[in-house]
Amino acid sequence: GVAGSSAMGATDTHSSDVVRFRGTHQAGITTPVQDRLHFAAFDVITDSRAELTDLLRRWTVAADRMCRGEETVAGGAVGGGPYRPPSDTGEALGLSPLSLTLTIGFGPGLFGATADAPQQQDRFGLGDRRPACLAELPAFPKDAIEPSRSHGDICIQACADDPQVAVHAVRNLARLGVGVVSVRWSQLGFGRTSSTTTAQATPRNMFGFKDGTANVKADQSDLLDRWVWVHHDDNPTAARWMTGGSYLVARRIRMYIEPWDRASLSEQEQVVGRSKGSGAPLGATAEFDTPDFRLTSAGTPLIARTAHIRLAHPDSLGGVRLLRRGYNFTDGSDGFGHLDAGLFFIAYCRDPQAQFVPMQHALAAKDAMMEYITHNGSALFACPPGLAADEWWGQRLFDD
Numbered sequence: 001g002v003a004g005s006s007a008m009g010a011t012d013t014h015s016s017d018v019v020r021f022r023g024t025h026q027a028g029i030t031t032p033v034q035d036r037l038h039f040a041a042f043d044v045i046t047d048s049r050a051e052l053t054d055l056l057r058r059w060t061v062a063a064d065r066m067c068r069g070e071e072t073v074a075g076g077a078v079g080g081g082p083y084r085p086p087s088d089t090g091e092a093l094g095l096s097p098l099s100l101t102l103t104i105g106f107g108p109g110l111f112g113a114t115a116d117a118p119q120q121q122d123r124f125g126l127g128d129r130r131p132a133c134l135a136e137l138p139a140f141p142k143d144a145i146e147p148s149r150s151h152g153d154i155c156i157q158a159c160a161d162d163p164q165v166a167v168h169a170v171r172n173l174a175r176l177g178v179g180v181v182s183v184r185w186s187q188l189g190f191g192r193t194s195s196t197t198t199a200q201a202t203p204r205n206m207f208g209f210k211d212g213t214a215n216v217k218a219d220q221s222d223l224l225d226r227w228v229w230v231h232h233d234d235n236p237t238a239a240r241w242m243t244g245g246s247y248l249v250a251r252r253i254r255m256y257i258e259p260w261d262r263a264s265l266s267e268q269e270q271v272v273g274r275s276k277g278s279g280a281p282l283g284a285t286a287e288f289d290t291p292d293f294r295l296t297s298a299g300t301p302l303i304a305r306t307a308h309i310r311l312a313h314p315d316s317l318g319g320v321r322l323l324r325r326g327y328n329f330t331d332g333s334d335g336f337g338h339l340d341a342g343l344f345f346i347a348y349c350r351d352p353q354a355q356f357v358p359m360q361h362a363l364a365a366k367d368a369m370m371e372y373i374t375h376n377g378s379a380l381f382a383c384p385p386g387l388a389a390d391e392w393w394g395q396r397l398f399d400d
């Protein structure tokens with residue numbers, strides 16, 4: 001890790017609070033999932049390639065600093081004199097970095113026209129650099145996607161073990177981006193809904209079930225290589241800037257808490273295919289037991305044909321896996337007395353069209369859970385590999 005001293009006067013900063021910003025892969029993908037999320041999608045509002053690359057350079061410096069617990073610039077909050085707006089908004093002064101990670105991704109619209117947006121201009125001359133799998137996700141049955149919560153040219157996923165640290169990071173990047181980018185939508189998340197290491201206990205989602213048991217984990221390097229990281233041969237030369245990167249699928253999934261809370265325990269367990277208490281697959285005893293989809297009782301499958309874990313299991317999908325990294329959210333109530341709560345689903349994969357798309361098609365068509373959820377936000381981003389020393393976010397994409 002990086003030395004954990006803080007320029008913000010924090011006394012409680014330890015090197016264990018710092019996640020390395022630079023490396024082979026971006027932090028925030030296999031990093032042990034932190035407790036809090038602030039996810040922001042930006043539209044690029046300039047047509048100038050120079051303005052955009054200048055911002056990406058400035059963002060990189062600020063992000064690198066904030067991940068070490070420093071202000072966006074030295075003395076930014078109060079050191080700039082009384083007559084100028086401070087260069088750092090200051091709400092993280094005195095806080096340690098709390099494992100802040102900032103992960104950047106680029107959306108399909110940055111590369112010009114797509115099948116869904118044929119009018120989109122190739123404003124930055126990136127048309128030939130678009131990886132083939134960076135195409136907007138298709139519509140799935142029962143989707144209720146709201147454009148104001150979807151898509152975007154650039155995303156920043158900020159994760160930390162303190163909401164204020166994550167919000168401070170996104171707020172300051174947005175502030176630095178004035179005139180070049182504008183926030184299209186953002187989502188706060190609390191309570192991770194998956195684990196990415198075997199050392200982490202499995203958390204629970206808003207349905208009260210353990211979530212993340214069968215996730216791909218950071219120490220499963222064969223699975224990461226097969227299902228998460230983009231390979232050199234996955235793309236033609238012009239799109240090889242993605243080698244070592246990954247695609248981020250984001251879905252805002254509203255969960256209808258009130259009808260769920262009126263469903264019997266047995267109905268809830270049938271929907272998921274696992275026991276609510278232990279997280280064990282139905283018919284098994286412990287959380288990490290392998291589900292046996294052949295078990296029956298009086299001729300009926302113990303794990304229903306419509307159970308979430310049967311449909312999302314690799315055996316039902318030709319072996320396909322994803323790295324899930326989602327968060328619970330509650331955005332107040334919906335005006336009708338119902339909680340606007342759910343799961344902000346984030347998954348990383350090597351090829352979203354071959355992994356997420358067939359999985360979501362299977363779930364949307366048959367998953368019993370669909371009675372209790374609606375997908376109302378959707379986005380796909382290409383997250384480049386990690387940065388070498390002095391490299392800036394997007395340098396491999398923009399530099400020829």
Ligand SMILES: C=CC1=C(C)c2cc3[nH]c(cc4nc(cc5[nH]c(cc1n2)c(C)c5CCC(=O)O)C(CCC(=O)O)=C4C)c(C)c3C=C
Binds near residue numbers: 272314
């Ligand atoms: C398209 C991918 C998936 C979406 C969307 C999704 C939504 C979703 N899931 C839960 C709750 C649980 N999911 C669980 C397992 C699980 N889910 C997916 C994929 C999507 N889930 C996969 C690939 C798996 C693993 C399947 C397997 O290999 O067994 C579980 C069980 C525990 C676990 O393994 O994580 C729960 C619980 C909700 C509530 C939700 C949308 C709101």
Ligand SMILES: [Fe+2]
Binds near residue numbers: 308312
């Ligand atoms: Fe799931």
